[in-house]
Amino acid sequence: MTTTSATPRLAVRHLTKRFGALIANDDVSLTIAPGELHCLLGENGAGKSTFSACLYGLLQPEAGEIEIDGVTAELTSPAKAIASGIGMVHQHFVLVPSFTVLENIVVGTGSGLRLDMTAARGRILDLSRQFGLEIAPDRLVADLSVGEKQWVEIVKALYLGARLLILDEPTAVLTPQESERLFAIIQQLKASGIAVILISHKMNEVMRSDRVSVLRKGRLVGTVTTKDVTRDDLTMMMVGRPVAQVHARSKPGAGETALSFTGVSLAKGGRTHLKNVTLDLAAGEIIGIAGVAGNGQDELLEAVAGLVRPDSGSIHLRGEDIGALSVHDIARRGVGYVPSDRFRDGLVSDFSIAENLILGQHWDERWRSGPFLDETATRRSAEQAIASYSVMASGPDMLCGRLSGGNAQKVILAREFAKARHLLLCNQPTRGVDIGVIEFVHGELLRKREEGCAILLVSEELEDIFALSDRIAVMFRGEILGIFPRHEADIARIGPLMAGHAHGAAA
Amino acid sequence: MIERLGYRIEPRSETTARGRTLAVGVALAASLVLCALLFLAVGVSPFAAFQSLAQGAFGTWRAATETLVKATPLIFTGLATAIAFRARLWNIGAEGQVFAGAMFAYWCQSALAGSSAWIQLPVIIIGAMVGGGLYAGLAAILKTRFRVDEVISTVMLNYIIVFALSLLLLKGPWSEAGGFFEQTAKVDPGSILPILFDKTRLHLGFLLALIAAAFVYLMIRKSPVGFEIRAAGSNLRALEVQGTNSRRVILMVMLISGALAGLAGMSEVYGVHYRLKAGAITSYGYTGIIVAILGLLNPWGVVIAAILFGALVNGATFMQIKTGVPSALIYAIEAILLLFYLAGWAASSFKLKRIKP
Numbered sequence: 001m002t003t004t005s006a007t008p009r010l011a012v013r014h015l016t017k018r019f020g021a022l023i024a025n026d027d028v029s030l031t032i033a034p035g036e037l038h039c040l041l042g043e044n045g046a047g048k049s050t051f052s053a054c055l056y057g058l059l060q061p062e063a064g065e066i067e068i069d070g071v072t073a074e075l076t077s078p079a080k081a082i083a084s085g086i087g088m089v090h091q092h093f094v095l096v097p098s099f100t101v102l103e104n105i106v107v108g109t110g111s112g113l114r115l116d117m118t119a120a121r122g123r124i125l126d127l128s129r130q131f132g133l134e135i136a137p138d139r140l141v142a143d144l145s146v147g148e149k150q151w152v153e154i155v156k157a158l159y160l161g162a163r164l165l166i167l168d169e170p171t172a173v174l175t176p177q178e179s180e181r182l183f184a185i186i187q188q189l190k191a192s193g194i195a196v197i198l199i200s201h202k203m204n205e206v207m208r209s210d211r212v213s214v215l216r217k218g219r220l221v222g223t224v225t226t227k228d229v230t231r232d233d234l235t236m237m238m239v240g241r242p243v244a245q246v247h248a249r250s251k252p253g254a255g256e257t258a259l260s261f262t263g264v265s266l267a268k269g270g271r272t273h274l275k276n277v278t279l280d281l282a283a284g285e286i287i288g289i290a291g292v293a294g295n296g297q298d299e300l301l302e303a304v305a306g307l308v309r310p311d312s313g314s315i316h317l318r319g320e321d322i323g324a325l326s327v328h329d330i331a332r333r334g335v336g337y338v339p340s341d342r343f344r345d346g347l348v349s350d351f352s353i354a355e356n357l358i359l360g361q362h363w364d365e366r367w368r369s370g371p372f373l374d375e376t377a378t379r380r381s382a383e384q385a386i387a388s389y390s391v392m393a394s395g396p397d398m399l400c401g402r403l404s405g406g407n408a409q410k411v412i413l414a415r416e417f418a419k420a421r422h423l424l425l426c427n428q429p430t431r432g433v434d435i436g437v438i439e440f441v442h443g444e445l446l447r448k449r450e451e452g453c454a455i456l457l458v459s460e461e462l463e464d465i466f467a468l469s470d471r472i473a474v475m476f477r478g479e480i481l482g483i484f485p486r487h488e489a490d491i492a493r494i495g496p497l498m499a500g501h502a503h504g505a506a507a
Numbered sequence: 508m509i510e511r512l513g514y515r516i517e518p519r520s521e522t523t524a525r526g527r528t529l530a531v532g533v534a535l536a537a538s539l540v541l542c543a544l545l546f547l548a549v550g551v552s553p554f555a556a557f558q559s560l561a562q563g564a565f566g567t568w569r570a571a572t573e574t575l576v577k578a579t580p581l582i583f584t585g586l587a588t589a590i591a592f593r594a595r596l597w598n599i600g601a602e603g604q605v606f607a608g609a610m611f612a613y614w615c616q617s618a619l620a621g622s623s624a625w626i627q628l629p630v631i632i633i634g635a636m637v638g639g640g641l642y643a644g645l646a647a648i649l650k651t652r653f654r655v656d657e658v659i660s661t662v663m664l665n666y667i668i669v670f671a672l673s674l675l676l677l678k679g680p681w682s683e684a685g686g687f688f689e690q691t692a693k694v695d696p697g698s699i700l701p702i703l704f705d706k707t708r709l710h711l712g713f714l715l716a717l718i719a720a721a722f723v724y725l726m727i728r729k730s731p732v733g734f735e736i737r738a739a740g741s742n743l744r745a746l747e748v749q750g751t752n753s754r755r756v757i758l759m760v761m762l763i764s765g766a767l768a769g770l771a772g773m774s775e776v777y778g779v780h781y782r783l784k785a786g787a788i789t790s791y792g793y794t795g796i797i798v799a800i801l802g803l804l805n806p807w808g809v810v811i812a813a814i815l816f817g818a819l820v821n822g823a824t825f826m827q828i829k830t831g832v833p834s835a836l837i838y839a840i841e842a843i844l845l846l847f848y849l850a851g852w853a854a855s856s857f858k859l860k861r862i863k864p
């Protein structure tokens with residue numbers, strides 16, 4: 001990789017972005033060559049998304065210069081950024097749910113009032129064929145899975161003619177297979193000279209880049225050539241300390257049955273989400289659900305949380321049938337639920353951290369004094385949560401919409417872990433959190449388990465599943481195809497099941 | 508063009524409360540200027556016009572209390588709209604809920620005519636809240652059970668109730684015996700809202716409106732109910748996932764909103780006109796929407812905006828007498844205010860940045 005010879009695709013000099021007293025990007029300078037895959041690495045709240053937002057014209061830096069292909073660019077709006085050849089896929093989706101895929105891609109792209117939909121459809125199909133992205137132009141975005149939305153976002157950026165593509169944690173929501181496909185696409189993009197900025201907390205992905213820039217507390221710690229460094233070097237640069245990977249764990253206790261599914265089935269919108277699921281989870285046990293996203297994992301957890309009602313079968317929580325209980329009643333029985341889509345299901349962005357921490361429990365005696373909410377009590381508990389989860393925030397009154405992605409996730413974890421006395425439903429708990437926090441979350445989950453809490457863990461990260469589970473269940477099209485004690489489970493047995501090959505006979 | 512002057516217009520990452528307050532201030536100033544031009548156009552000195560307007564609104568103790576009388580129903584309807592809009596429920600139906608409140612209060616009270624004020628007053632207050640609340644609740648049920656958009660249902664309900672009152676008054680059981688007009692007979696003296704100060708028309712309704720504002724303020728800011736209202740205004744789905752029944756929240760917000768609007772109808776009928784007729788209670792609901800928006804959906808902001816509107820209406824009559832400017836001009840001023848505010852609000856989400864020294 002030679003970056004000195006040609007004009008860089010992107011040159012950023014002395015970029016500084018402040019939010020009030022907080023300096024989110026402090027004098028950051030870097031260059032990216034055409035065809036380079038450049039990773040941004042840093043802890044939650046280090047300023048990666050802020051940096052990308054400045055490049056994409058969503059935020060205006062206080063100081064600094066941006067050059068694209070040697071030309072100074074005034075990126076005062078996304079429209080200008082797009083015109084300069086910058087494309088971006090956001091950490092949180094910005095698609096319009098009630099529009100079709102096609103409409104979402106072409107919205108705002110027409111010249112004048114008329115849009116040539118036929119031509120647009122043709123180009124989109126070409127692009128998706130060229131890069132092997134499976135998208136159906138006429139489906140409603142509301143009906144797409146999280147992973148499918150990601151493809152639409154990427155095709156949209158390509159459709160807009162990006163020469164520099166910024167991907168803010170794209171793989172956080174992709175399955176391992178989809179991530180592989182993304183990297184294949186990136187290879188092709190690189191071959192055609194498109195530069196890619198990739199933000200990821202996953203070290204194995206970071207190691208596949210050409211160069212890595214590490215940010216810490218808004219400052220650029222350094223830019224290194226990836227093949228010259230190890231993962232541990234990068235971790236040190238990023239966190240400033242080595243991060244332990246394994247946690248000691250005790251043998252599973254033979255607890256009583258905390259949660260049991262008996263023949264649970266659910267179909268909606270013409271699709272089978274759960275098919276005759278029968279499963280027992282003991283107190284003090286962690287069952288990891290492995291599977292490609294969209295195979296019923298979300299619905300499995302939602303059914304327990306009371307958000308969807310199964311068509312048949314029953315779910316018992318500590319011996320009690322919860323089929324007729326409301327979401328609130330179930331939560332009050334000591335069930336915590338970490339949803340996969342945190343900004344849609346988990347947080348009110350206009351609320352402060354303190355308020356989000358009591359969301360759903362705002363009628364509880366302990367948060368009230370008389371008819372009013374007890375702000376002293378909620379603030380005090382928020383301060384504790386901020387400290388113990390090291391949420392990077394100005395204080396309990398900071399609005400959650402202003403938190404970085406990983407820090408927002410920590411707020412949800414703090415609330416739900418506290419709620420879960422008997423059962424914790426965890427959907428992608430480590431999505432988008434940095435490795436220091438992953439270590440912390442793993443520790444917390446195991447501590448909960450020691451306390452006798454039963455945990456149902458859904459994660460795209462097989463690393464999470466293998467590191468934490470006592471038993472591993474594989475889901476495919478709503479069905480549990482197999483369940484193994486952890487020591488018997490390995491990728492060779494689980495992989496084929498995840499692809500739906502029921503007897504491990506890979507086609 | 509502006510860039511040649513060395514400035515650039517940039518979007519702000521977020522609009523601040525200060526920005527919005529500023530927008531209101533700018534809207535006020537801009538509408539003053541525009542009104543001055545209007546006055547000039549009809550050949551009246553703007554200075555004289557504004558002076559007589561202010562004099563008519565606040566010049567004497569009596570004028571000032573009269574302004575508050577005019578503001579009273581607008582405080583109620585402004586609060587009603589503000590609370591619904593806070594939860595992102597677009598209740599356009601304060602107008603109909605004012606009618607429903609007045610009618611239900613009248614229905615309850617007319618059965619008690621002759622009894623003591625200690626009985627009749629609580630009955631009209633509670634009756635108005637129940638009537639307005641139930642009528643708004645209808646829209647809530649249409650929304651949660653049948654997915655009828657609240658904008659459509661509330662507007663539709665506005666028409667229905669105006670028609671219903673007309674029917675009841677024209678040939679119906681409520682029409683004044685031997686009367687020519689579409690109105691009821693005078694209400695029983697025991698049901699009339701007491702006057703607060705001698706030789707004024709300022710009545711108990713104004714005090715109730717201030718209490719309502721304080722109540723709404725405390726509720727939104729500090730209570731679990733307000734917590735739900737604010738959460739619903741931002742992310743209803745998250746509230747639901749966390750175990751709050753969103754149907755209950757929608758119903759609750761509409762009930763409170765309708766109850767507040769209902770009080771406006773009661774206060775006009777029993778505080779000002781002493782009989783029920785459409786003319787006594789018309790248009791407060793719609794004006795309340797403007798009041799709520801100009802009051803930034805904040806209860807105290809609503810009180811201030813309502814008093815401002817009361818002052819405009821009250822001062823206008825005096826202005827007409829003194830300068831000959833038609834008092835109907837006031838409605839143009841109200842509209843101008845709103846338009847400038849909306850423009851100012853949009854503008855406050857941008858900022859001007861110096862790009863060259």
Ligand SMILES: Nc1ncnc2c1ncn2[C@@H]1O[C@H](COP(=O)(O)OP(=O)(O)OP(=O)(O)O)[C@@H](O)[C@H]1O
Pocket residue numbers: 019022024042043044045046047048049050051091392393401402403404405406407432434520
């Ligand atoms: N609008 C805002 N107002 C105030 N502070 C903000 C705002 N947006 C971001 N911040 C702060 O800026 C810092 C950097 O945030 P940013 O989103 O760039 O982090 P990040 O590196 O992308 O983290 P993550 O990995 O968690 O996504 C954080 O401390 C965040 O709280």
Ligand SMILES: [Mg+2]
Pocket residue numbers: 048049050091168404405406
């Ligand atoms: Mg981020």
